[in-house]
Amino acid sequence: MTKLTIVGVGPGSPDYITTAARKAVQKAQVVIGAKRSLNLFRGDIKGEMLTLTGKNVDELLKYAQDSAAKGKAVVLLSAGDPGFSGLLGSVLSRAYGKNVEVNVIPGVSAIQVCAARLGMCWEDAVLFTFHNGVTAKQKEALVEAVKAGKDVFLLPETKTFTPSNIAVFLVNNGIDKATRVAVCENLTLGNERIVESTLEEASKQAFSSMCVMVIHS
Template structure:
């Protein structure tokens, strides 16, 4: 018979033990040690166990928790431990047989119950440890979202962010200490929000306003990116993303990242996608980071250095885009380094780089596409076509 786990993770609400199931109450009664934030420990009557306050930073608590291995321990967390909660972090640290979890009612469920919103069509985000910009790709009139925030002051930060992005008309329902005696619900628009709020707090958003909405297909307007001119322009970027064909869970190498537009749009295609931008110029690497921050994309990593040398030690990709720094040495390295099945897309704008792609296409196959675009521009008193430099795209599956 398997040995019982030494650790029980219990989701505790603002109503304290009154809202716990019988299994959670028994685990508390049997515990030698109860560990959790001061707020949670304060909700308990005398449990007859040693009470240990979870320290700050959070990682220090994980070390302390492991030190109690072999004793009967309860870790108190908020609501559902595995929905933007601490449960997943604790579970990842311990072995599969060392812990069990007894979830409580999540803040999302409580908020939806107050508002009458269907959770299956409501965006749920944890912004207690993430930037407000994490909302940016989803902001659109009519969106409903419930977001967890780190503290009461963050409610004002959220309203300010919405105003700055042109969504000041959004209706905010601020829900404090849901399910407990301190519960308070208040409503205002982002433009009119005032007052102070207490932790724990979440905000339900009913988004409205005239802010710019990001498209859900490739080809975001160039104006969303800071750039020094080194950027894959919108129409060409859309063709590049189509060729790269991002699929859930994949990783991209964006070699010669420039402004980061390819890696950013790759990550925006799905929440599970990741990217590594390799950029040799420090000022451009900083610009890529700033552009990624604008979209709340901590899934885009920037590596400063010149490829192919900077590729050493990186997690292997599912797809690679070469938008700058194309050379024979780079192509030789990629052909040797990348596993079979990797999708490779490269762009060339000079005669020399075109010849390089033509030669590699003859060796490895794939598809060559010449992209010639022209925009209408003034021509005297009328208008004519102003052509851009042609781009040659090579796409191959290794």
């Protein structure tokens, strides 16, 4: 059985990288990640470094598995936490992932930072990600969660289901336009911004694509 290590790199600031993540990267012979993630470990990467893009995910995940099969220490860098809309899902969903034992090093998720910034407990919240696409079933579940009075944390889709699209969608589906929402942009980065408003106000605003949206109960 081959072994791949998937490392959560946190929300973007080097301050949120764990010591465990850094140690794993320092020991790796192959490190694969998006440019933004690789940049966080510039001084730590001793092995081969490969940049993940939207177009080469299949190719590089296969390369990661093959390298691990040859006995190399391979690390995949995943933004935030690998288990929430991250690379863990990408590895597990690929057929060839079945022969791979995955070692996950957790990272601080954007969801966690968002909850912290807003001073919210999130054990009873409902989480959604639309980052990998928007389905009618998911949209229906979102309306149901809001109607059920749950706090909702979601990762919007960057083009067709942005926070303002979501606000319009919810109001069109019977949610009170005065419902309080928050959009937390670029968390932990120099341009971090927390916007607290209502569905009505949010429907008219533009937000950074790097954001977490909260719909308050």
